[in-house]
Amino acid sequence: MSNTAESTVVVKGASSSRGALRRLIKLIPLPLIPLFIFLTVFFFLPIGKVALNAFEDNDGAYTLANIRLLFQDPYRLAFRNSISLGLISALVGSVFGLVIAIAIEKRGGVKLKKFIASISGVLANTGGVPLAFMFLAAFGPEGLMITFLKSFGIDLYEWGFTLFSFSGLVIVYSYFQIPIMIIVFSPAVSSLRREWQESAENLGASRFAYWQRVGVPILLPSFLASFLLLFASAFSAYATARAMTVGNITLVPLVIGSLLDGNVTINQANLGYALALGMIVISILAMVPYLFIQAKTSKWQQ
């Protein structure tokens, strides 16, 4: 067994790069072929198309013009808005989620934890159009919550509150962001053993010292990872944003949506691909570190 492994390593090292593709195909065993064909046709080819067309002009010649447009308004503004929406929504979601995850752990109880895990799983998957309409109905100008507050003399809309805004989106996104945070972050909180705090105290550490030396260092990687995941989820959300905004906020997914709808005003047919490529690059920058940290921390959190 070890003999064959050694010889493949030797062969790998010796062979030229031209055979790389053939070796790659040979590397995939027969039972995995259907999965790889499916993913190639319905995932890798579309993504490849995005990456290629982003660098082509209308006649198919190589150009950087589409990419350059990303750094000019209104597209630069769209990216700036989407990135700020992602960051603020991630901040709100991760801070509230952190507090709730710690409260769940302190409150204890296996049954409660299981129940909250189920609810979080359900709410984390709640999104899209129904979520937007639910909030518009409850917190719209005619909604129950707003009229209820009005009867106490509190007129939120008079004070400039509106759901059709940046902060409105942040509020609505919290409805799935906080549950995502609870799901991703809870294992880290549970891994903080009560014994550690006790032994730290027995060794004469203050509460502050315990958090500084033990608590925060253990929680920080998971917190950063969760933050990145929340950023990516708010950054790329489309359905809720589309149902909630009335063309007043420029976000990258919405710009791509209107380009795909045929609202192309300039002779740049491939601009949509460039915007999509920009989204992919930013998502990769957030998601790859997230997955990496998750893989590292989940090993000792079990």
Add this chain to the structure above:
Amino acid sequence: MKKILENASKKLPSTIILSVTAFFIFLPLIGATEFSLRDGGPDKHSFQSYKWIFEQSGFKENLGITFQVTSLAVILNLLIMVPTVTWLHISGLKYRRLVEVVTILPLIIPVVALATGAQTALPSFLHNTVLELSFMYVVIAMPYSYRALDIGLSGKPLNTYVAAARNLGASWYKVLVSVIAPSIWPSVLAALFLTVALSLGEFTLAQLLHWTTFPTWVANVSQENILGATALSVGSLFFAWLLLFSFTFFGTNKIDRSKDEE
């Protein structure tokens, strides 16, 4: 007694935080339900908007389309993922890392970007059928369905079962039916539930690839009847929650059992 009181006061802040959380979860739901029951103004309530839903020809039609797309997505998903993950576990997990990395990729790429590429890159036999959505839904469900199957099978030494059955003289057919199928059934169910929940509510790909499905129809309806659209939203949220909640219930039970066996 003192200890109980002390314990309770220690738990009080967390109890308050969790109660406030529960309150905020239900607030929009209550508001939306009340709104959807309005009849004319905020003071009169009836089921008028819900009745209105069933009078719409688009309701049955688009629900039908979404069920078709969902069914094909579920079938395709199971056809591809179940044999793949089963083989992965029987063959000793040598290729698990590779499949893990490949199946997580759709989670990294924003669906909007995938839709941009899919608009022109899909094979021609799918160009004029709404069922092209099913193929895309299999892709975006893959990170979840792979994990559901993998977690379900991880608790079971499947290759040991298979080797034992073979040694005792079982045919491969017998192995498949009486050894593999019962072991993977709970995880198959979990993968199925996830794919169904995802396909039923998917909006982005359907809308960007210019198809009318149930979720895009709900979005369009809001322009003529906002009360009706709210009623539809409340209805589909309750349906989705029921579906997902029953799944998570299944899921936790299943994982617990597999832990007991270890």
